Amino acid sequence: MDPIIRMENVSFSYKINEKTISPVLKDISFSIFPGEYVAIIGHNGSGKSTLSKHFNGILHPDSGDVWVHGLNTKDERNKRNIRKAVGMVFQHPDNQIVATIVEEDVAFGLENLGVPRGEMVKRIDEALHVVKMAEFRNRPPHHLSGGQKQRVAIAGVLAMQPDCIVFDESTSMLDSFGRKEVLQVMRKMNSMGITIITVTHRMTEAAEADRIIVVEDGRMVMDGPPREIFKHKQELAELQLDVPAVSQMAENVHDNFSDFSKDIIHEDELI
Numbered sequence: 153m154d155p156i157i158r159m160e161n162v163s164f165s166y167k168i169n170e171k172t173i174s175p176v177l178k179d180i181s182f183s184i185f186p187g188e189y190v191a192i193i194g195h196n197g198s199g200k201s202t203l204s205k206h207f208n209g210i211l212h213p214d215s216g217d218v219w220v221h222g223l224n225t226k227d228e229r230n231k232r233n234i235r236k237a238v239g240m241v242f243q244h245p246d247n248q249i250v251a252t253i254v255e256e257d258v259a260f261g262l263e264n265l266g267v268p269r270g271e272m273v274k275r276i277d278e279a280l281h282v283v284k285m286a287e288f289r290n291r292p293p294h295h296l297s298g299g300q301k302q303r304v305a306i307a308g309v310l311a312m313q314p315d316c317i318v319f320d321e322s323t324s325m326l327d328s329f330g331r332k333e334v335l336q337v338m339r340k341m342n343s344m345g346i347t348i349i350t351v352t353h354r355m356t357e358a359a360e361a362d363r364i365i366v367v368e369d370g371r372m373v374m375d376g377p378p379r380e381i382f383k384h385k386q387e388l389a390e391l392q393l394d395v396p397a398v399s400q401m402a403e404n405v406h407d408n409f410s411d412f413s414k415d416i417i418h419e420d421e422l423i
């Protein structure tokens with residue numbers, strides 16, 4: 153199977169006043185395949201957010217390459233197709249909501265793409281149903297809770313019909329209820345066939361993915377299913393990442409639209 157995203161020997165440094173500061177990403181290579189649910193984890197400042205901005209060409213590597221469906225993100229001509237294939241949901245829902253009515257907000261990206269009216273109504277309807285916000289369609293977004301706003305922002309991305317959605321710390325501003333709502337939506341979208349990449353510093357959230365990539369000081373240091381990653385309890389502790397207890401993971405257990413049980417591991421399985 154061809155990957156959706158392929159990173160090959162990616163290194164990156166920010167530049168301040170034309171001056172390069174120390175490297176943030178160091179020789180990172182991995183591929184993300186269609187249908188995967190991947191969590192990228194690491195402590196604050198490890199480079200996760202910088203890495204995620206490479207997935208749809210917001211940032212470009214200084215050396216190495218990022219390919220989305222075989223299209224190089226460095227080539228400007230690929231920008232439109234890459235942005236269409238890989239959607240991004242960011243940390244602050246308020247920064248992503250642009251309209252004064254929920255359904256207009258979800259329509260925003262579609263209008264820019266010139267999607268015909270009938271098709272637009274259908275897509276808005278479907279997207280709001282997936283995130284369970286259909287009944288709020290005529291409400292002003294600023295009256296909603298943080299989790300509800302984030303779900304509206306997700307509907308806006310979903311309506312664009314991307315193959316992959318990247319969540320960059322999208323639950324970190326939310327209370328535990330809001331987090332749970334967004335995690336349920338991620339799992340639901342993944343079960344619909346959308347590839348999910350979630351960037352988080354919370355191990356309990358990473359535990360819900362099918363694959364975890366651990367980043368430390370700009371390098372990829374682990375890559376595998378949660379069950380395998382959590383065996384490295386000592387190494388993770390050294391990276392200030394604690395393996396979650398089963399009881400903590402249970403906090404996130406889904407409601408009726410998904411099956412969360414498959415990644416719940418038992419403490420006696422951990423080394």
Ligand code: ADP
Nearest residue numbers: 166167176194195196197198199200201202203
């Ligand atoms: P994480 O998402 O893991 O917290 P980031 O990718 O946000 O990590 O940051 C990695 C490093 O890059 C940090 O040292 C941070 O200070 C630096 N950094 C992040 N964004 C910028 C920027 N726009 N300009 C300069 N340095 C930045």
